[in-house]
Amino acid sequence: QAVTLPFAHGAQVDPVRLYVHRPPDEAEDGRPGQGDGPDRRFVVEVEMSRLGRIQFDGLVTREAKRFDLIVRTALPLSPEIRQDIAGIFAECAQLTGIKGSVGFQAGRGFVDLPPAGGGGTRLSV
DSSP, rough: OOHHHHHTTTTEEEEEEEEEEEOOTSOSSOOTTTOOSEEEEEEEEETTTEEEEEEEEEEETTTTTTEEEEEEEEEEOOHHHHHHHHHHHHHHHHHHTEEEEEEESSSSSSBOOTTTTTTTTTOOO
């Protein structure tokens, strides 16, 4: 399921794209289907004025209380920005009791997101 959301910062409003992978057997209302798995994949994509295109590609495993995140950019993030993101991730993990990791990818292919409203399309790398 793909959705474009408005993101207001100052006087400017920019689009943020959100994709949540819904297992094929999950009901439209979000209730589990017969073979519903506990894993959820999502991608949040935003275009930043200084950093360019950024994708936050996450996988949440409910049973294991695990959250893994990849921050994908065209150019490498500075060590300070990577350190800040890793620190926020670690602090949130400690507060919530969730395990996981954060990784950074630069210069590799971005995940192709389906257009907003294209509910049944899968993520492709």
